[in-house]
Amino acid sequence: MSESTKLVPTEPQRLLVIDGHSMAFRAFYALPAENFATDTGQHTNAVHGFVSMLLTMIRQQKPTHVAVAFDLDTPTFRSLEYTEYKGGRNKTPEEFYGQIDLIQKVMEAMNIPTITMDGFEADDIIATLAAQGEAAGLDVLVVSGDRDAFQLITEKTLVLYPKKGISDIPPMDAAAVEAKYFVRPDQYSDLAALVGETADNLPGVPGVGPKTAAKWINLYGGLAGILENINQIKGKVGDSLREHVDNVSRNRHLNHLLRDLELPVGIDAMVLERPNREAIEELFDALQFNTLRKRLFDLFGDEPDDAPEAAEIAEHQDLADAAAIRTWFASHGAALVGLHAATVPAGGGADVIGLAFAASDANAYVSLERIDADTEAALAQVLAAPGYAKAVHDFKGTYKLLAARGLELAGVQDDTMITAYLIQPDRRSHELADIAQVHLKLSLEVDAPAGNGQLALDLEGPDTATPAVRAAHAVRELSLHLAPMLAERGGDKLLTEMEMPLSLVLAEMEMAGIAIDTAKLDELYDDFTKTIDAATAEAYAAIDGEEVNLSSPKQLQVVLFEKLDLPKTKKIKTGFTTDAESLADLLAKTGHPFLVALMAYRDATKLRQTVEGLRKAVAEDGRIHTTYAQTVAATGRLSSLNPNLQNIPVRSEEGRRIREVFIVGEGYETLLTADYSQIEMRIMAHLSKDEGLIQAYAEGEDLHRFVGSHVFGVAPQEVTNEMRSKVKAMSYGLAYGLSSFGLSKQLKISVDEARTLMKEYFARFGAVRDYLRAVVDKARIDGYTETIFGRRRYLPELASDNRQLRDIAERAALNAPIQGSAADIIKRAMLGVHEALREQGLKSRMLLQVHDELVLEVAAGEVETVEALVRKHMGSAADLLVPLDVQVGLGRSWQDAAH
DNA sequence: GCCGCGACGTA
DNA sequence: CGTACGTCGCGGCG
Incomplete structure (x- = not known):
């Protein structure tokens, strides 16, 4: 035992002991592996999360000593005594391989000792360190995801047990253990022995949970007392205990942590020193950890060589009056300003409570709580000023939040949510925290509700301004980072001329309801x-x-x-x-x-x-008031949620009754529905340039009847309903990559019959087959598909070795240009309609979009004008080789307005 | 309380 | 073994 730690009388010395494996695992599952990989394919999510967590710990807990304990792969006394110990665990995920080694390398570069002991687990090392630390007069903080660590808690030793989704958890002390488990920390192992531990494959007493176990422990003073009085315990649980008492003894033996190992490292080797700068640079270069590098050197008061001139993101100025706001924008608003709204939950939705701004060289926060009229007026003015260029993540959401407070938002030149979506439309999340992580390797704890599966690796205080400022800063950085990426992919016009203007239109539709x-x-x-x-x-x-x-x-x-x-x-x-x-x-x-x-x-x-x-x-x-998700559907479509108004029944009689409840509002004359007829088939005709299809549409024929007459070799008027419906199913199926098997199943015909049908189809409409083949071939080469208006969808799985994945990607590739072009077209139509309504000063407004249909609410006396402009803008939204046919209906309900 | 699954509504 | 979505209830897990 060493007693050579430096004594600093005023500041208590504190030893931070980390369970390396368990924290690495937590980090691994908290951060998506696919977002963290080096160019060489080494996954780094566990390393990144672990280091991030460690830096946060050091910043917050200010330890004087740090050590990390790891398990070894070799057998331990526990697994030797009980071969099933920790059995039945799932295999370590492939992406986790190698990350423990990397963490140990980072620790070495940070001059933090990592300790392993052959034959023992990290838990025993930790228990020993806690004992040694206490003996040396240090406070001890154990960070572990293993509940067995609770037995170590004393007046001097606390345990931090990170849980998913909870950001700011205080370390557990004796009172916390008692509050949660109703036993003292030194009794926790007794409780665990009775209850058992699934993760370690240690079954306890069936029917006995923490409540019962705690009751017994308190009654008899502990496990020893329980065993002495084992025959007095009544009921089923008593029988169960007597039957499984061997389990309990074994569990208690195995979960007892050893506190007297001969560790290879003394306490004085754990004194926290400055990292080895060269080693960190080299390692973080290889790991591509740029944000972490800065955080690390910031923490140790060192500047990295290539420190970005970015502002200190944690610092900001609170703008508390009108003059401060004007001055700040006058001096910092010339270049792009990142904007983020801080919100609190309010009745299902959210209220803005403040706005954070991030400029190139400064950050600011304006609280909206108890704001006076003058200040709010100054704020309104800068928000509405087109001259102050802003970037925001989720423009539509922010616009609506501000509109709810009577604030107008203008001058937004980038929505990083949409930009990220246009770059990677297949991502399932485009939330700021995720996007910042992927593109900036920046961990953000946004003021979004917890519980999104993210382990909070940044433990922040209750302050709302700081996270909002960090978010605003991230938005600005993201905008600068993503804009060139998008432009390089030819998507900048889609952003500025389609999606961003559409956000405004959608915001108004949502607010109208x-x-x-x-x-x-x-x-x-x-x-x-x-x-x-x-x-x-x-x-x-x-x-x-x-x-x-x-x-x-x-x-x-x-x-x-x-x-x-x-x-x-x-x-x-x-x-x-x-x-x-x-x-x-x-x-x-x-x-x-x-x-x-x-x-x-x-x-x-x-x-x-x-x-x-x-x-x-x-x-x-x-x-x-539905909400349209603009960055969800990978093809470019919108989706509708809370509630979904894009799946209101229409096919059945009873279902259509539901459409009767959607009615024209007071002050308006009628609802108007307008939909494209067969838009996807028309796009297919256009893209494939198939003469037959183009001719059919040019002549305004019933497409399915026309196709049917060719496929079945009869005159159009001789096409029966059955023939027509078969052809219809096939035509639509083709755009989805339908197989002859699928067609046979759908039409309840034999596969042979289906195959013949398709053969006949392609014999007459060969260009369609050529087109479908060409789409997939081109996508395989380019790695992406493209719509008429240049919307890309990247499909890396076209190159997969896995047949199933590849087939799925091929069908997606077939469909994406068709579905996506239709989405583009109706989006353009919506912009045209909206602009025309505004320009002509009409009161009528758009309410809903259902992929190929628009629903408008028409004011008195505007029916003819609105119908004409809707037909015009929908009909001319794209210049195809075939006409865009638009059907319009009027009525007081959505059902009545159908046609 | 969370989450995967099955089922089913729309284009 | 047809694309793209969102929502609900159930039931297993904690």
Whole structure:
């Protein structure tokens, strides 16, 4: 034991002990591996997360000593005594390989000792270090994701047990353990022994959870007392305990941490020193850790050689009055300013509470809480000033937040969310934190709600300004970083001329919402409920009155395939499918009345759910305000959420009744719907330049009838409905990469028949086949597909060795230019319509977009004008080889306005 | 409370 | 073994 640590009387010395493996694993699962890889393919997410966490710890806890303990692969006394110890664990993910070595290298470069002991686990090393640290008079902070560490807690030793999704957790002390587990830290191992530990493959006493275990411990003073009185414990749990007492003894033996190992490193070697600068530079170059490099050198008061001249991102000025705002913008607003709104949750939505600004050389924050009129006026002026160029992440959302406070936002020249989307439309998230991480390797803790699966590696205080300022700074950096990338991919016009202007249009549509006939909605709810009740009763009657949950596929499987012993349907993960198509098949085969009732139940519950969703979505103004997601669909389409107004039923009679509740609002004359007819087929005709298709559209023929006459070799008027519907299914299927197998299944014909049908089709419309082949071939070479307006979708999996992945990518490649071009076209039409309405000073407005359809609310006396301008702008949104046909309908409800 | 799954609505 | 979405209820896990 060493007693040579320097004594600094005023500041307590503190030893930080980290469980290396467990924290590396936490980091690994907190940060997506695909976002962290070097050019050589080495994944670095665990390394990045670990180092980031360590730097934060050092900054916040200011330890004087640091050490990291690691497990070895070699057997330990625990695995030797109990061969199943930690058995049954999943294999280490491939991406994790090598990252522990890298972490150890970083530690070496930071002059932080890493400690391993043959035959022992990191936990034992940590326990020993805690004991030695305490003996040397140090405070000890243990960072571990293993609950066994709780047994180490004393007055001098605390444990930080990071949990997912919680950003600012204080270290656990004795009181925290008692509050959570109702036992003292020194009793925690007793509790764990009774309960067992799944992760270590240590079963405890079945039926005994933490509550029961704690009760016993408090009653008998600990495990020893429990075992002495084992025969007095009553009930099932008592029996269970007696039966599994061997488990408990074994668990207690194994979870006891050794505190007296002979460590190869003394406490004085753990004194926190400055990192080895050269080694860090070299290592971080290889790992491509540029943000971390800066953070590390900042922390140790050192400047890296290539320190960016960027502002200190943590620092900002609070602008508290009008003069401060004007002055700040006058001196810093000339170049691009990053803008981020700090929000608090408010009644399902959010309220702005402040605005953060990041310029090239300074940051600022304006609080909106208790802001006075003068200050707000100055703020309104800079926000609305087109001359102050801004970059923001999620312009539409920010615009709406500000509009809700009466603030106008103008001069936004970049939305980094959309820019990132246009660069990588297939990403599932374009949230600021994710995008900043991928493109800047910057970990941000945004003021978004926690629980998005991110381990908070940056532990921030309750201050709202600082995270907002960091976000604003990140937005500015992202904008500078992404704009050239987008331009290089030829997407800058898409951003500035299509998506950004569209954001404004969508914001207005969302804010307008659509009026709802709530009385009719309630009526529908009751009607559907009656249908459900009747169908439920019928269903139960058909199965001897057994009351299963008809909404549970699992219970239905039991009824259908065990009780009724109906023929088996298609296999799925959980057994056999009970989907609508299979139920219809079963009904055709067996005629069982349960199936009739079940199908009626399914239909009615689905409709009632839709109605219930709509009911809950009606705002105080009696209207439903959907939100359009502009950066979700990889093809360029919009999507609609909260609620989704792009999947309101239309195909069934009952379903269409729901469309009757969407009505024209007060002060308006009528709803107008306008949709493109067969836009995707027309795009197919245009892109393939197929003479036959082009001719059909030029002559205004019924396309499917025309195609049918060629495929079946009969005159157009002799094409039967059956022929027409087959051809229709095939035409649409082609744009999705339909196979002859898929076509045969859909049309319930033989594969041979389907193959012949397709052969005939391509014999007549050969250019379509040539085009579809060419699209995939070109995409394989370029790595991406492109729409008519240059929207790209990157499909790296076209080159995959995995046949299944490659096939999926090929179908996506077939479809993306068609679906995406249609999306582009209607977006252009929306811009045209919006601009025309504004220019002509019309009161009418656009409310909804459903991929190929627009719904407008038309003011009195504007019907003819609006219809004309809608036809004009939709019809001319693209210059194709075939005309764009637009169908318009009018009516007081969405249903009535259909045609 | 979270999450995957099955099911199903739209274009 | 047809693309693109969002939402719901269930049930397993914690």
